[in-house]
Amino acid sequence: MSAIVDRTSLDPSQPNMPTSDSPNHSQRRFRPDALIAIAALLALILLGAALLAPFIAPFDPDAQRLLARLKPPIGFSGSDARYWLGSDQLGRDMLTRCLYGLRLTLLIALFGAALGLALGALAGLVAGMVGGTVDAIIMGLCDVKIAIPFTLVALLVIAIAGASAVVLVCVLSLAYWAQFARLIRAQVLTIREMPYIEAARAAGATSMRIAIWHVLPNIVSPVIVMFTLNISNLILLESSLSFLGLGVQPPTATLGSMVGLGRDYMATAPWVVASPAILIMLVSLTVMLLGDWLRDHLDVRLRER
Amino acid sequence: MQTLLKLRLTGTAAALLLSGIAMAQELTVGVQNMSAYLDPGRDFSNVGSQHYFNSFDPLIGKDHSKAESAWTPTGVATSWRQVSPTVMELKIRQGVKFHNGDTMTVEDVQFSLDRIVNFTFPPYGIRKRDTLPNIAKVEVIDAQTIRITATKPEPLFETLLNAQQTMIVPKKYVMGLSGDPSKLEDSDYEAFSLKPVGTGPYKITEFIPNQRLVYERFDGFWGDKAPFKKITLRRIPELTGRITALKSGEVDLITNIPPDQISVIANDTKLKVESTVTPLFHVVIFNTQHPKMTAKIRQALSYAIDRKTLNEALWGGKALVPNTHTYPQFGALFMPELNTFEYNPSKAKQLLKEAGYDGFEIRYDTGSAYYTNALLAAQAIKEMWAEVGVKMRINVDEAWTGNSPEMMSRNWSNPMYYPDPAGSFGVMWSPTGNAASEGRWKPDATFQASWEKFRFSTDLATRKTAYTELMNYVKGDPPVLVLWQPYESYGMKKNLSWKPQPGHIPYVLDFRAGRVRLAGQ
Numbered sequence: 001m002s003a004i005v006d007r008t009s010l011d012p013s014q015p016n017m018p019t020s021d022s023p024n025h026s027q028r029r030f031r032p033d034a035l036i037a038i039a040a041l042l043a044l045i046l047l048g049a050a051l052l053a054p055f056i057a058p059f060d061p062d063a064q065r066l067l068a069r070l071k072p073p074i075g076f077s078g079s080d081a082r083y084w085l086g087s088d089q090l091g092r093d094m095l096t097r098c099l100y101g102l103r104l105t106l107l108i109a110l111f112g113a114a115l116g117l118a119l120g121a122l123a124g125l126v127a128g129m130v131g132g133t134v135d136a137i138i139m140g141l142c143d144v145k146i147a148i149p150f151t152l153v154a155l156l157v158i159a160i161a162g163a164s165a166v167v168l169v170c171v172l173s174l175a176y177w178a179q180f181a182r183l184i185r186a187q188v189l190t191i192r193e194m195p196y197i198e199a200a201r202a203a204g205a206t207s208m209r210i211a212i213w214h215v216l217p218n219i220v221s222p223v224i225v226m227f228t229l230n231i232s233n234l235i236l237l238e239s240s241l242s243f244l245g246l247g248v249q250p251p252t253a254t255l256g257s258m259v260g261l262g263r264d265y266m267a268t269a270p271w272v273v274a275s276p277a278i279l280i281m282l283v284s285l286t287v288m289l290l291g292d293w294l295r296d297h298l299d300v301r302l303r304e305r
Numbered sequence: 306m307q308t309l310l311k312l313r314l315t316g317t318a319a320a321l322l323l324s325g326i327a328m329a330q331e332l333t334v335g336v337q338n339m340s341a342y343l344d345p346g347r348d349f350s351n352v353g354s355q356h357y358f359n360s361f362d363p364l365i366g367k368d369h370s371k372a373e374s375a376w377t378p379t380g381v382a383t384s385w386r387q388v389s390p391t392v393m394e395l396k397i398r399q400g401v402k403f404h405n406g407d408t409m410t411v412e413d414v415q416f417s418l419d420r421i422v423n424f425t426f427p428p429y430g431i432r433k434r435d436t437l438p439n440i441a442k443v444e445v446i447d448a449q450t451i452r453i454t455a456t457k458p459e460p461l462f463e464t465l466l467n468a469q470q471t472m473i474v475p476k477k478y479v480m481g482l483s484g485d486p487s488k489l490e491d492s493d494y495e496a497f498s499l500k501p502v503g504t505g506p507y508k509i510t511e512f513i514p515n516q517r518l519v520y521e522r523f524d525g526f527w528g529d530k531a532p533f534k535k536i537t538l539r540r541i542p543e544l545t546g547r548i549t550a551l552k553s554g555e556v557d558l559i560t561n562i563p564p565d566q567i568s569v570i571a572n573d574t575k576l577k578v579e580s581t582v583t584p585l586f587h588v589v590i591f592n593t594q595h596p597k598m599t600a601k602i603r604q605a606l607s608y609a610i611d612r613k614t615l616n617e618a619l620w621g622g623k624a625l626v627p628n629t630h631t632y633p634q635f636g637a638l639f640m641p642e643l644n645t646f647e648y649n650p651s652k653a654k655q656l657l658k659e660a661g662y663d664g665f666e667i668r669y670d671t672g673s674a675y676y677t678n679a680l681l682a683a684q685a686i687k688e689m690w691a692e693v694g695v696k697m698r699i700n701v702d703e704a705w706t707g708n709s710p711e712m713m714s715r716n717w718s719n720p721m722y723y724p725d726p727a728g729s730f731g732v733m734w735s736p737t738g739n740a741a742s743e744g745r746w747k748p749d750a751t752f753q754a755s756w757e758k759f760r761f762s763t764d765l766a767t768r769k770t771a772y773t774e775l776m777n778y779v780k781g782d783p784p785v786l787v788l789w790q791p792y793e794s795y796g797m798k799k800n801l802s803w804k805p806q807p808g809h810i811p812y813v814l815d816f817r818a819g820r821v822r823l824a825g826q
Binding site: 251 | 544545548563565566568569614615617618619673680681683684685687688699700701
């Protein structure tokens with residue numbers, strides 16, 4: 001996304017060149033509206049499916065029919081009409097497991113991102129507002145965190161605390177807190193020199209009040225963008241950790257753990273892996289597209305002047 | 306020009322032929338698990354049992370092509386005689402060499418048994434209790450004769466002297482491995498288990514614990530020479546990784562193929578599958594000493610598991626679901642008529658009610674990929690227990706929890722260590738067996754009396770009666786539920802002739818002469 005409009009493209013004598021007034025001008029800087037509309041619709045469907053899973057899922061996610069295991073989806077030879085997306089290695093309904101898996105994956109990613117944001121926001125605010133040694137220490141911690149491979153950290157935490165959804169949320173919160181901290185600190189450094197901050201300080205406002213009432217509201221936009229983009233990364237990260245067996249324990253399913261436990265069946269029953277893998281792809285793609293759109297609209301550096 | 310071309314083609318063909326022959330001298334095996342140590346006297350794991358037969362010899366040999374025991378003078382003993390109910394004498398083969406070049410003597414034979422019988426190294430103490438509790442002493446009579454004396458009349462001398470745990474190891478070599486070479490120290494035994502030496506047709510030239518083991522042909526072997534110059538065992542824990550390695554030609558043979566995946570290999574025109582019902586049980590074990598795991602609760606949990614349906618679903622019906630703890634290999638002591646393990650969900654619910662089950666969660670421990678189908682079975686059992694009202698939580702933990710007081714239930718295996726009920730049920734559940742040693746099973750005086758009668762009687766009818774009593778005891782106060790004998794499959798290249806032998810203990814990868822051949826060799 002170029003921040004500066006290309007002047008030559010504004011020459012109306014150039015055939016078919018978009019001008020600042022032409023509808024096509026927006027295509028050079030933003031995603032096509034149709035794609036965003038599709039992404040938004042998909043997001044609604046996925047969120048709706050996740051929220052309503054307990055009401056719309058045809059079976060209990062752990063209900064087994066052992067003698068109906070590894071049935072293919074309907075339309076394929078050998079399918080069972082009860083199992084629209086087929087059944088897994090224990091005769092559990094794939095559609096139900098995908099719905100519940102999506103629900104849990106989104107929950108874990110959302111909470112992980114929120115916790116990471118809270119940690120990062122606190123660190124960034126304190127670093128930016130206090131400055132000096134405190135700032136140096138916090139930024140040093142950020143550098144250390146970014147330098148250490150995250151998978152190593154995840155393995156260590158899970159080895160100590162055990163594998164569960166709660167531990168997974170905590171581990172995922174550690175993934176991007178440093179990025180949040182840096183972003184927020186940078187924003188704070190800019191804003192704290194603003195005249196209205198000076199005025200608030202002169203009026204006797206404490207640092208805490210200034211941080212909460214004057215600084216935070218003015219840095220929401222970039223934070224929202226980063227939050228949205230990080231959810232997509234966390235979904236993929238959660239899927240990877242669960243694939244490795246470091247996430248929730250069976251029979252509870254997340255999309256990643258379904259792919260992990262189903263990988264032995266890729267050659268003989270590929271639907272066991274394909275359904276959750278496609279969902280992971282759709283969710284990540286949707287969130288990334290929407291995150292990009294939000295960034296384009298909220299990031300002041302990309303706004304048309 | 307044509308002559309040059311012909312020469313070149315001939316040379317290429319010769320090189321290919323030679324490389325083909327050279328390659329046929331080597332075998333690579335992808336195994337699911339690999340040992341952390343190698344000492345036949347110390348080890349009773351399914352993982353270790355894969356390895357020892359190629360490098361170590363027992364005292365008394367066996368015809369492994371038969372399921373029933375047929376003892377043969379193909380071990381390091383050329384003949385034997387039970388002098389009395391408590392004494393066995395054996396004549397030891399002369400001129401046998403160890404892999405390090407030392408000549409095997411009667412002192413080595415005496416040492417191999419005595420290190421367990423009069424143990425100082427704690428792991429041998431466990432084997433003493435569960436495998437050789439009745440052996441009192443091992444004496445050298447002369448340069449060719451060993452005398453073994455039991456405390457009580459011993460009906461299983463030959464069986465025990467064929468067991469993996471009594472395979473022969475070199476005394477002087479072990480003593481010299483660390484510290485004072487004139488003394489036997491614990492560090493010597495630890496060092497031996499990383500650099501093992503035996504008398505078998507293959508010497509172990511490389512061992513990386515949990516990763517890799519390399520055998521090379523031992524030219525000094527006293528018997529038929531090994532068919533392969535070199536055999537490499539590589540650990541590939543992932544099933545898809547093993548199958549890929551086989552299909553790509555990286556390995557010649559792979560282990561632990563679940564029934565679901567047999568077609569993936571069998572449908573490949575270059576590959577084939579050999580399968581067998583293994584003389585080992587997958588079991589569910591209970592901590593009978595846990596305050597919440599009362600006899601009625603454990604009985605209920607046993608009655609709630611539909612093993613036949615699990616077999617249909619997970620094994621394609623090919624596993625063997627027994628009604629009691631017995632194997633065909635037991636010969637006259639094979640007792641399938643006993644009815645120790647049953648599926649009866651109504652009875653399970655009634656027992657839970659009588660036990661006052663209040664809905665407490667039962668933890669079920671399992672590794673993620675140690676036993677074929679174990680994690681699937683755990684999830685299926687969870688649902689079966691839920692159907693009778695029991696709450697279960699699956700705890701996936703690679704560590705062994707069998708000796709933890711917090712353990713409530715878990716999966717395990719109960720191999721046939723030697724072909725007698727004492728060598729399977731007894732190793733685990735006798736008053737001196739593994740379960741008692743680890744504190745999760747404390748059989749009372751009634752059980753102990755029946756055990757003594759069973760283990761040490763030389764009368765078959767008495768042994769059968771006593772074993773029936775033991776199985777009835779287990780039915781009423783279960784420390785274990787037998788699930789099935791698994792149907793284990795091996796994938797291999799089509800030109801490899803190898804199959805598991807019915808007379809072996811589980812999982813033995815027997816690559817001795819006459820057992821394996823690569824076509825073109």
